[in-house]
Amino acid sequence: MFEEGAVLKKRYGEENVFDLSLGNPIIEPPAEFRRELKRLVEHPLQGMHRYMANAGYAETRTAVAEQIALETGIKFTMNDIVMTCGAAGALNAVLKTILNAEDEVIIFAPYFVEYINYVDNHGGVARVLPTDEQFIPRFDALEANIKARTKAVIINSPNNPTGVIYSEDVLHRLGEVLRKKEAQYGTEIFLVNDEPYRKLIYDGLKYPSPLRHHPRSIIVTSHSKDLALPGERIGYLAVHPDCSQKEELMDGLIFSNRILGFVNAPALMQHVVRHLQSVSVSITEYQQKRDFLYRQLTDMGYALVKPQGSFYMFPKSPLEDDVAFVRELQKLKVLTVPGQGFGTPGYFRIAYCVEDRVIEGSLDSFRKAAQKFGLTR
Numbered sequence: 001m002f003e004e005g006a007v008l009k010k011r012y013g014e015e016n017v018f019d020l021s022l023g024n025p026i027i028e029p030p031a032e033f034r035r036e037l038k039r040l041v042e043h044p045l046q047g048m049h050r051y052m053a054n055a056g057y058a059e060t061r062t063a064v065a066e067q068i069a070l071e072t073g074i075k076f077t078m079n080d081i082v083m084t085c086g087a088a089g090a091l092n093a094v095l096k097t098i099l100n101a102e103d104e105v106i107i108f109a110p111y112f113v114e115y116i117n118y119v120d121n122h123g124g125v126a127r128v129l130p131t132d133e134q135f136i137p138r139f140d141a142l143e144a145n146i147k148a149r150t151k152a153v154i155i156n157s158p159n160n161p162t163g164v165i166y167s168e169d170v171l172h173r174l175g176e177v178l179r180k181k182e183a184q185y186g187t188e189i190f191l192v193n194d195e196p197y198r199k200l201i202y203d204g205l206k207y208p209s210p211l212r213h214h215p216r217s218i219i220v221t222s223h224s225k226d227l228a229l230p231g232e233r234i235g236y237l238a239v240h241p242d243c244s245q246k247e248e249l250m251d252g253l254i255f256s257n258r259i260l261g262f263v264n265a266p267a268l269m270q271h272v273v274r275h276l277q278s279v280s281v282s283i284t285e286y287q288q289k290r291d292f293l294y295r296q297l298t299d300m301g302y303a304l305v306k307p308q309g310s311f312y313m314f315p316k317s318p319l320e321d322d323v324a325f326v327r328e329l330q331k332l333k334v335l336t337v338p339g340q341g342f343g344t345p346g347y348f349r350i351a352y353c354v355e356d357r358v359i360e361g362s363l364d365s366f367r368k369a370a371q372k373f374g375l376t377r
């Protein structure tokens with residue numbers, strides 16, 4: 001998609017191609033970020049570019065712990081936190097630590113495609129399970145597929161590509177199934193929530209955290225989206241304070257962060273985000289984009305679940321073959337991603353973290369495609 005998009009842009013001009021294929025936010029980091037960065041440059045701290053403890057700076061880990069405690073009511077301390085190179089680095093440190101060869105990790109389709117690669121990186125086997133019409137895990141499938149070798153279940157709420165947020169009720173049921181299966185097999189199963197979109201939630205919703213529903217839960221996240229810093233590779237992992245064998249687990253996570261070659265999360269960014277734990281980019285701006293595009297697409301007849309968070313939508317493809325439909329949109333100079341890429345054919349993903357001009361420019365093509373493939377209204 002990326003390559004073909006580049007060819008189209010070269011041929012027709014950047015302004016005539018409407019690229020909704022990438023989750024690379026156009027919103028600039030908030031003013032508080034620049035203020036912190038400037039302050040550090042003007043008043044550098046002694047030794048601020050040196051090696052540090054592999055888990056990260058104590059002050060930053062404390063700030064992160066305080067923020068999670070504030071949001072969840074659970075007593076986190078810096079000893080539960082490891083600063084990482086983004087959510088991707090955090091996820092790899094977790095899988096490296098908990099997996100033995102052939103251990104299974106459950107993921108739900110549609111999924112962030114890198115999960116498959118990351119599980120494979122550490123000798124695990126990814127078991128992909130279906131979700132229902134609302135993109136919520138099917139609990140019967142989950143129960144049937146947790147085996148003695150199941151080490152972890154990865155969830156992603158708010159979700160890429162659907163924008164769905166798991167409710168307290170869904171998380172409660174998830175936790176119940178995990179504990180039932182742990183008792184059945186005499187095992188421990190980690191619930192890993194990949195939550196880089198945690199702060200990008202709409203309609204005043206309060207974020208339902210999986211931490212309240214399973215003691216063996218681990219958060220992996222980053223400031224790639226909430227502070228719009230994906231290139232800076234700054235994130236963290238947080239282990240539930242009541243997790244069994246926590247000290248041993250933390251040792252493993254810190255060691256993995258080191259030997260995977262990350263060594264530690266970037267020093268400068270750790271200094272900066274320490275003071276930005278309660279800050280995020282403008283949620284209103286993303287919500288306006290969501291509202292506008294959702295209304296337009298549903299008026300044209302597209303079927304889609306209204307996203308509650310993140311900056312993606314996952315409409316049903318009017319053609320059974322989602323790749324063919326994405327190609328049709330491409331001919332109309334709109335770039336999206338086929339659902340197949342997320343393990344869910346029959347849908348396509350739109351990333352609306354783009355300028356309004358791009359969203360508005362794409363509408364004519366969406367309308368033409370809707371008419372061509374018989375969507376009514």
Ligand SMILES: Cc1ncc(COP(=O)(O)O)c(C=O)c1O
Nearest residue numbers: 023086087088112160194222224
């Ligand atoms: C669901 C999900 N998880 C993880 C990542 C990786 O995030 P990071 O850039 O912080 O490593 C992304 C990036 O798009 C994502 O969408």
